[in-house]
Amino acid sequence: MELDPLLLSRLQFAFVVSFHAIFPVFTIGLASYIAVLHALFYKTANPAWDRLAQLWTRVFAVAFGMGVVSGIVMSFQFGTNWSNFAQSTANFMGPLLSYEVVTAFFLEAAFLGVLLFGRGRVPQGVHLFAAIMVAVGTFISTFWILSANSWMHTPAGVEVINGVFRVTSWTEAIFNPSFPYRLAHMAMASFITGGFVVAGVSAWYLLIGRDVEANRKALSMCLWMLLVLTPSQALVGDFHGLNTLEYQPTKLAAMEGNWETREGAPFLLFAWPDQTAQQNRFEIGIPYAASLILTHELHGEVPGILEAPPEEQPPVALVFWSFRIMVGLGFLMIAVSLLGFYLRRGGRLYHSRRFLQTLRLMSVTPFIAVLAGWVTTESGRAPWLVYGMMTHAEGVTPSLTGGMALFTLLGYITVYGVIFYAGTYYLTRVIRYGMQPRDEEKLVDDFETPKRPWSAASTPFDDDPTKAEG
């Protein structure tokens, strides 16, 4: 089989960006949570808030470090594998991606150090301010990245001259049609991810009876937030879908698995889309539901995939199924949040071991849902790189051979595999140490050095954490 540099480049980008996305999606939500904990401590002086803030700041430090390391690689991908795309779109993409870097830079220069190492060294109010600014900074980064990404889905404010995009209106290009929806959907996803991770870890601490007071507080506040956010997210997702219907009908048709444009389309629960036959082999659906959701009318018209010629269709099965994984997990998260609300009566929330176990397992679901959502939207754009204007095949690096692409794809998988293993292993250790007072955990403190993100977490890498509990 001939190695296809285009396919391999797409796989490589999907791999590195998915790997990278795991960390920011978590840290964006967590940064805000840390700011809230700082604010609560500032207001009430209850030491439980302070201890929670310290624990989660340590976790934040490690996850942030992993995000930065994997992000460096991202900033070179556009040039190595997508040089025609980079060349054509640089007038818009260049400044936006640079603004993201510049924001991160500024954030690191000014506030991250104070947040990580400022406890006891700067006044409490200043520390709180730094925590808020770090949270704000993560949002500004999100703003630029998602604007650039949304522009690739719904390009606006540009004209093409000799194959090069020129910006005619920065406002229109930055605030392109799908951007507000994507930003809202993603920001809420970050909060939900942070919420389920904190809830899951707190549930685990409660299961083993560690630091009960603080962890009950953490669990309770997370569940209140999730109770509001998980249903709201479904609503925002619906608006986002309507925006897709308007600007990227083929993607939406693929999400619905709807081949022919029709009125009164069912919402398919299960189907086996067959790209070569250009139809579903098998389908079970709720009659009229898709039309109702998308047009708010029973007999509303839902566009079909066949409106686009086969070479302009996305991989339907992938889009169809990843969308269902996201939505399914979304409803599972809503259900768990509601269950938590129900269990509050009589304080069963903190005592039902089954529920706490469920929460523990649920902490990975938002990550899977987020990745599935990104697979839906990104592969749903195929074969377009800039929707309707530039295809993947036009954007790929012309000099790239299949062998080169395969070499780096395997290389990145190896590098990230090692890093991910070391990083998550270390992260679980930080969590296992939990909220112990500082001096008990100083096991390798003879070479503790400040000023690097991970040194905010002084947990050792290879000692047995259970011994320290003794």
Added chain:
Amino acid sequence: MEMFDLSLIWALIIGFGIMMYVLMDGFDLGLGILFPFAPDEDARDVMMNSVAPVWDGNETWLVLGGAGLLGAFPLVYSVFLPALYIGVFLMLAGLVFRGVAFELRFKSHRDRRGRRMWNRAFSWGSAIAAFAQGAVVGTYIQGFETQDRVFVGGAFDWLTPFSVLTGIGIMIGYTLLGTTWLILKSEGYIQAWAYRLTPRLLLAVLAIFAIISIWTPLVNPLVWERWFGNIGWIWILPALTLLCMFVVHWSVKRRRELMPFMATLGMFLFTYLGLVVSKWPMIVPPDYTIWDAASAPESQLFLLIGVLFVLPFVLVYTFWSYWVFRGKVRVGEGYH
């Protein structure tokens, strides 16, 4: 916009960024290359501690340079990266490994297997990243095979005897920055070791500098024209480089502590400027100047506003972190 030559301003900013990166990340990559040869594990701790507070700040200049190139000179970005595809991957892999090794080495116990593993990741990562950076310089001097603003050469065009030489040159140069940095930051037997190594490395750097300086104009008519044409003043740059080398030699003999490092920085600075004047204004040699490679003026301006706002903060922060962590690093203690 007519008043300013935005491309020129951007060339200065990015040129400055690259210079900052080379000077600052240079010595910490150099320490990584020296790592396996250190006298003992205590020395390794000191070496790593001496750069621990500043190294990630150093590397952010690389990210700024990469992003800035995409924004201001997209042609550089879209020709260099495909041409150096394999080299860029190796450099990134090296930087990622050493970055993680930095964090986790401190958290592993000295006698455990984990510590040895992170030591190795740190030194290999540093060595590969340094070599790849040197090879980029060599490739830049050689030029790129392009057609209609697109790279059309092969995967290993960059790997020539010349770029291997520049790769090794940068490795040894960085190592020299590493030993002189260590002279400044350490004491006792570790400093004595650094003093011993410095003259040998200096000799190697001098040899490679001489070979490259003779080789470059011979293979590259444009560079020949530049140096042997009618611009006499540029000869001051190699003269200053040689002067700096002499100062390194002299100050090491006198057992000065700060001067060797400063003179090595000077050596890099003047070599860098020498390279810039050899090629100016070609940014994607042999065909494209900085103005050919530039993005649209409105894009350059849009980005310039943000960068000019942030740059002072970054410079102040950089200066501040070096100031806070000034002084010697001793065995058995980090900075507290």
